[in-house]
Amino acid sequence: MSHGHDNPILHPEVQMSSTRGYFTGFLISLVLMAAATAMVSSHAFPPFGLLMVITICAAIAIIAQIYFLLHIDVSEHNIWNTVSLVLFIPLFIFTIGLTWWMFSQLYLRTMPMMPGMH
Amino acid sequence: MLVQVPGGWNPLLGRLAIDQIPYTNPILAPLFVAVVIGAVIILGLITYYHKWGYLWKEWLTTVDHKKLGVMYIILGLVMLFRGFIDGLMIRTQQVWANGPQSSGVFGAVHGYLTPFHFGQVYSAHGLIMILLAATPLLVGFMNIIVPLQVGARDMAYPYLNALGLWITAAAVALIMISLFVGDFAHNGWFGYAPIFELQYSPGVGVDYWIWTLELTALGTTLGGINLIATIVKMRAPGMTWFRLPIFTWASLSANIIALTSFPALQVALFLVACDRYLGSHFFTAGFGGNLMLYTNLFWIWGHPEVYFVILPAFGMMSEIFPAFSEKPLFGYITMVAASFAIAGVSWLVWLHHFFTMGAGPDVNSFFSVATMLVGIPTGVKVFNWAFTMYRGRITYTAAMLWAIGALFLLLVGGLTGMMLAIPAINYMVHNSVFVIAHFHSMLLVIVYAIFGSVLFWFPKVFGFKLDEFWAKTMFWLFSAGSVLVFVPMYMLGFMGQTRRLDYVFNTAWHPYLVTEEIGIAVYCLSVAAFFVLLYVSIRDRVKNRVGQDAWGTSRSLEWLTHSPVPFYNFAVTPHVNARDELAWRRHNGINEAQPTQYVDIHMPNNTGVAIYIGALTFVLGFALTWRMWWLCLLSLVAIIALMIVRSWRGDPGYIITAAELEKMEREAMQRQQQVEGHLPHHGGQAVPGGAMAYEGQKVSPLGTPPSSGGDHH
Ligand code: HEM
Ligand SMILES: [Cu+2]
Numbered sequence: 045m046s047h048g049h050d051n052p053i054l055h056p057e058v059q060m061s062s063t064r065g066y067f068t069g070f071l072i073s074l075v076l077m078a079a080a081t082a083m084v085s086s087h088a089f090p091p092f093g094l095l096m097v098i099t100i101c102a103a104i105a106i107i108a109q110i111y112f113l114l115h116i117d118v119s120e121h122n123i124w125n126t127v128s129l130v131l132f133i134p135l136f137i138f139t140i141g142l143t144w145w146m147f148s149q150l151y152l153r154t155m156p157m158m159p160g161m162h
Numbered sequence: 163m164l165v166q167v168p169g170g171w172n173p174l175l176g177r178l179a180i181d182q183i184p185y186t187n188p189i190l191a192p193l194f195v196a197v198v199i200g201a202v203i204i205l206g207l208i209t210y211y212h213k214w215g216y217l218w219k220e221w222l223t224t225v226d227h228k229k230l231g232v233m234y235i236i237l238g239l240v241m242l243f244r245g246f247i248d249g250l251m252i253r254t255q256q257v258w259a260n261g262p263q264s265s266g267v268f269g270a271v272h273g274y275l276t277p278f279h280f281g282q283v284y285s286a287h288g289l290i291m292i293l294l295a296a297t298p299l300l301v302g303f304m305n306i307i308v309p310l311q312v313g314a315r316d317m318a319y320p321y322l323n324a325l326g327l328w329i330t331a332a333a334v335a336l337i338m339i340s341l342f343v344g345d346f347a348h349n350g351w352f353g354y355a356p357i358f359e360l361q362y363s364p365g366v367g368v369d370y371w372i373w374t375l376e377l378t379a380l381g382t383t384l385g386g387i388n389l390i391a392t393i394v395k396m397r398a399p400g401m402t403w404f405r406l407p408i409f410t411w412a413s414l415s416a417n418i419i420a421l422t423s424f425p426a427l428q429v430a431l432f433l434v435a436c437d438r439y440l441g442s443h444f445f446t447a448g449f450g451g452n453l454m455l456y457t458n459l460f461w462i463w464g465h466p467e468v469y470f471v472i473l474p475a476f477g478m479m480s481e482i483f484p485a486f487s488e489k490p491l492f493g494y495i496t497m498v499a500a501s502f503a504i505a506g507v508s509w510l511v512w513l514h515h516f517f518t519m520g521a522g523p524d525v526n527s528f529f530s531v532a533t534m535l536v537g538i539p540t541g542v543k544v545f546n547w548a549f550t551m552y553r554g555r556i557t558y559t560a561a562m563l564w565a566i567g568a569l570f571l572l573l574v575g576g577l578t579g580m581m582l583a584i585p586a587i588n589y590m591v592h593n594s595v596f597v598i599a600h601f602h603s604m605l606l607v608i609v610y611a612i613f614g615s616v617l618f619w620f621p622k623v624f625g626f627k628l629d630e631f632w633a634k635t636m637f638w639l640f641s642a643g644s645v646l647v648f649v650p651m652y653m654l655g656f657m658g659q660t661r662r663l664d665y666v667f668n669t670a671w672h673p674y675l676v677t678e679e680i681g682i683a684v685y686c687l688s689v690a691a692f693f694v695l696l697y698v699s700i701r702d703r704v705k706n707r708v709g710q711d712a713w714g715t716s717r718s719l720e721w722l723t724h725s726p727v728p729f730y731n732f733a734v735t736p737h738v739n740a741r742d743e744l745a746w747r748r749h750n751g752i753n754e755a756q757p758t759q760y761v762d763i764h765m766p767n768n769t770g771v772a773i774y775i776g777a778l779t780f781v782l783g784f785a786l787t788w789r790m791w792w793l794c795l796l797s798l799v800a801i802i803a804l805m806i807v808r809s810w811r812g813d814p815g816y817i818i819t820a821a822e823l824e825k826m827e828r829e830a831m832q833r834q835q836q837v838e839g840h841l842p843h844h845g846g847q848a849v850p851g852g853a854m855a856y857e858g859q860k861v862s863p864l865g866t867p868p869s870s871g872g873d874h875h
Contacts, residue, residue: 124394131418131422132422135422135509138509138510139426139462139509142510142513143458143462145525146458146513146519146521146525147452147454147455147458147521149521149522149524149525150454150519150520150521150522152522153520153521153522154520
């Protein structure tokens, strides 16, 4: 038989999911988004500082979502998740890193400096 | 309302009003009448012949990967035709609106299309050809062929497969309805900031564009997940990674690209939607937005996407060349490596679409070198194909002609791509029609590979071959058209004709434009030849019936089962002993070995849920476009409800018993006997090294004469 009759509930990725985990992940991302929005709309820091703070918030939110919602970790029964993680990290670095690089070069040539960015 | 939109808005119909229907347009109004008449005739015929039940049971609710694939391909061909008509309109406008003396009709100063209408035509043309013609055609082929090549009964997720098709169909419906209700975007297929902002494009055109793209992106991502899972998890016993047919490898690399890049498109368009619907400023010049950020995000997807469409085409060529050269593919391992190298590098080159942004020499050099690196694996592939043909016993079937044509186009497109990859040249020809000619050469590689594949795999799916004479006629007409259209286009690009002109000022270019128009006329003839091809082939279908190995020289696993393929694919899962399994079996004289014993098999049930969700996503897209908020909410809730209901019920599937299976198999074998003059035999002769033909069933011991069926007939 090409596809199994085994109970899908027993699959490791289903076993790993729990209401508590999903709820935690959801809550963390919600709180971080609200915090970022509040800081931006109240101009809590100078522009460059704000950029840094909301970037950090976004990074934490991503990690929380990867862990709590997508259950991506490096354990053995989740080997395919690890494979996708290994694929994801270089792509993430390339896209974000190269974008950063090309726009910083562009801004050197075309933009007045952002206040606070010496 | 979240942002103030120009024109009226009411809670019930959103922005929709009677004046949004272009019933006074001299081109669209007659077209609309023709479409309605055509639709009434088709629906009338279906009703007259009582085919609704058949259509619903066998096609609209099916989860069979072959039928879904056929529907993908039909959808793709219809859109290829629509896109062709757009192309014809663009060419006709340019040859007509050439020079200040040129006449104008239908409200246009020059030519027959106003600039606003012309903008919609070229935007729709590009979007349709890349995302709604080439992509569905390729996904359709992957759908049909990959499960057969890996020896699976269906895709890993049959229901998800149906969902992918119907969401793609919803995108098609959305762009088609934009012809008659409202208008379409005029910002080109990839869009520009800030012209797509509400301020500069106040109509609904851009909204149609956003939601059409979002829906195809969703449908293609779902398809990609399914194909990857199928290849990773559903391979028949013995099908090790390095026995995978090369088309399957190509599909795997392509779908990895799709899965990783389509989200970038979805996010980019979502941000555009935020600008237009919520009044945010991601891509505006003021308030901290950044225009080029859109272009950047778009091409982060856009360049991987072009490799998503070319890699399966490479895979198709890799199947056609060996079959008609009667040799194994040269350099299998390097072919696999090249596919993945291309997939990997395709992520690092996107800036070559906007070298002229001005990021400076360091950045441009990096992306220039990265882009040129793609030429290495591509070159490897070209040489592998050439060496496959070298000293082969080549038969010039129509499929082979298309594949060879694709190879030549790849050279032209690849080398002009290399030229474009040099920033110094790029600054000269960027946004000229030279670029247009470059990527049309490349996309024609795909079209050629697809037509080659239609001819190559048609007998597998439908059980009879297409007519060779008309297929070759079509090939030569199509190739003549391609030369006539695109060679002058390269020249015009060098002379400085920029892309997307609704009015061409330079009358010295007239001869070139006329040549292109003649090319379009020749293309029209090839389209006619295609219809004749279909007619003649279907008329002569009994005469052109084939057995399981339609070409007699086929190599991979899909040719092991009957033609047409039964809905369960393989009565008994085959055991794979070699790369190019069928060629191996033929060599060992067991290519017709049939299983000696059947067991019950488990199949998924049909479901209507997929088509309902598809219809609802169309409603959602339409409601979002016209800002009918209540309808958005309603359709979204309905989609979620349907998904919950479906996952709650699941699908227990059903069982085909061994006895039923045996009966169906016997009929299939009798059909084959009528074609080939003898019955395929059970069991098989001895083969070296204790090989197995079917899982768990030994081949008869050495010295036993081939059984002719005995108890089963
Ligand atoms: C050898 C490989 C290739 C190289 C070096 C290459 C290079 C380039 C470059 C540098 C451009 C930007 C031109 C400009 O706008 O100034 C470009 C545009 C383009 N290429 Fe390629 N390319 C290659 C293969 C492909 C393939 C395989 C496809 C698709 C099947 C493709 C489709 C396109 C498209 C669609 C555009 C332009 C999109 C637009 O502006 O509307 N290219 N190519
Ligand atoms: Cu590119």
